[in-house]
Amino acid sequence: MFRKILIANRGEIALRVIYACCELGIRTVAVYSEADEHALHVRFADEGVCIGPARPMKSYLNVPAIITAAQVTGADGLHPGYGFLSESPYLAEAAEACGITFIGPPIEVLRLLGDKVQARQAMKKAGVPVLAGTAHPPETASAALKAARKLGFPLIIKASAGGGGKGMRIVRDASEVEHAWTTAQREAEAVFGDGTLYLETYIEAPRHIEFQLLADGHGHVVHLGERECSIQRRHQKLVEEAPSVALTDYQRRTLGRLVVGAARTVGYQNAGTFEFLMDDRQDFYFLEANTRLQVEHPVTEMVTGVDIVKEQIRIASGEPLSFRQNDVVMTGHAIECRINAESPETLRPSPGVIRVFSMPGGPGIRIDTAAHTDSTITPYYDSLVAKLIAHGRDRGEAIARIQRTLEMTVIEGIETTVSLQRRIVEDPDFIAGRLSTAFMDRYGGS
């Protein structure tokens, strides 16, 4: 087992990893930028190292600074959290070269699944259904147009290095292809430094369903069921739940088996998520694999009772999984609302000092946050303030619990999405489980 883990992240997820380390008796090192000097993850870690100025490129994305911080503090493990460098093969490689264990999948897996074009091909080979699309990325806009005509419309242009909706364009007919291709390429080059794009059939208003995996280094792979994350705005998830009302037990078992098989094929280890789109005929298509802990992992923890972060640490330390697929039982229902420091109407970020922060607890409520009264939401990083997770015996109870918690949440000093989340969880379609990625269109601004 590890003696000391450095957490290459900030905010609530850095705290989440600290909780797991505390419970496992592992010492922790926080790294932080100058903007986070007073942050809770710095206060509650055993040690802290300032690694750079506020700008992420110079601090939380600064691989040499992070690795050096691990070396000077004598950390033997490195947990990357989510976002920032969590899917970076470069960080994993640098850590391993310095004798520090990267708590995540093997470097080759990070490389394979981080390249969306390669990941698509690998999944297809493993028997996972993928959407019709270009097997080889077209190099020019005119080649793309030719490929698009062959595939038929609507289509989606995606960046091979992509994620988070960047470098993505939906095209509904041939006249739009060339312009969309050029702008997406420019965006992908700017954001990812790689302008490789590909085309895929676009599904209107699908459900977003994803499977949580755990794989150890001894050949054991299990899935922890699915999460539904259809409520999104600009490809950013707002509300997630587990299980999905759209899946039958049979579908869950079948898809779960498929995902476990695919993970085995690519040599997956540690925690990961395979994302799918489900169309209105209940067909599933592979979207992408996330080779890290997800923001929404708590809903799975609430229904399965598995502590995913502790499992990640145990797996990375070489321990075998302590349970098998048959031991995984889903109990009740869990829903998560992401409370962001954003205007509820425009979703424009609203940084500032939180003057009052009060979220009620009570039965079935879990709040993962690094915010508190008098804490500051800086403009440098993502706008997540808190994750509110409600667990109930069934979906109805989980909804009632999340509704009453949102109603009694008081956050003053900054604008938050609490009022928007209240409208969502009180929406008759949400309550009925009629969800799709087009759900948020009714609130405008998507």
Next chain:
Amino acid sequence: MGDFDDIERMVELMDAHGLEEFELEQWGRRVRLRKASRSHDRSAGAGELAPAASDAARTSVGPLGAAEDDGLVVVKSPIVGTFFRAPDSDSEPFVEVGSSVRSGQVLCIIEAMKLMNEIDAEAAGEIMSIFAENGQPVQYGEPLFAIKPT
């Protein structure tokens, strides 16, 4: 109210009343605060980072603050790494307290990921203090030298 808030308030009170030392015993708990003087070395022992760096930064009114007030130029570490005062263990240190330096002159080396990063003087002048110990890990923004510009 948490311990940190208490201590922070004490530091504020010390500042307000120009106190160097302050001791409080209350409910079986004793807290003693002493401000770092200019000659006081705020850095921790070699091989260990200053404990809870943020606390040090928050409550420190020591060398850095004083140095900047006196019009000294403080050279801070631009990276996380290990501080070395000499090019290798057999050599003399680049500079000592009292050395005069040219702008751009190498003052120390900070090793990060096996790379030796030379840190230059930001101004010409005299070295007034050296804040870090040879071989000590330093973090981003940590004060290394104070130079009195000429």
